[in-house]
Amino acid sequence: MKEKLLKLKDQLAQEGSDTKYMMKIYSKVLCGTATEEEIDKANDQFGDVLKSAGLLGLFVIPGGSLIMPVAIKLASKLGINLLPSAFSEEESEQKEGDKTIK
Numbered sequence: 161m162k163e164k165l166l167k168l169k170d171q172l173a174q175e176g177s178d179t180k181y182m183m184k185i186y187s188k189v190l191c192g193t194a195t196e197e198e199i200d201k202a203n204d205q206f207g208d209v210l211k212s213a214g215l216l217g218l219f220v221i222p223g224g225s226l227i228m229p230v231a232i233k234l235a236s237k238l239g240i241n242l243l244p245s246a247f248s249e250e251e252s253e254q255k256e257g258d259k260t261i262k
Contacts, residue, residue, distance in 0.1 A: 174246040175212065178205045208244035215242065 185202035188194035194202075218224050218231060235242045 171246040175208065175244055178246065179209060182206060182209075204245070208246070211242060211244050 182202045182205035185194055185198045189199060189202075215228065218228050221227075232242050241248065
């Protein structure tokens with residue numbers, strides 16, 4: 161249980177830092193200095209923010225904590241990813257690999 165909570169903490173921290181990066185990129189967009197690659201990354205992160213907001217909304221409704229895992233599993237079978245990228249196993253491993261390369 162402790163390991164899962166630590167993993168959740170790391171994933172939330174990753175989403176927080178990604179969101180800060182997104183805001184910096186959007187500031188650069190306003191100044192006209194952002195590259196297309198940066199804009200694409202920022203837009204992907206904005207999608208993650210929207211996913212997080214949707215999951216939070218699902219969690220707050222009565223019985224949401226029971227519905228959420230079922231909804232995520234069902235969406236996954238339909239080819240829809242409801243989880244932000246930091247919570248996706250494949251992307252988390254890829255980001256860890258990117259950090260070691262740099």
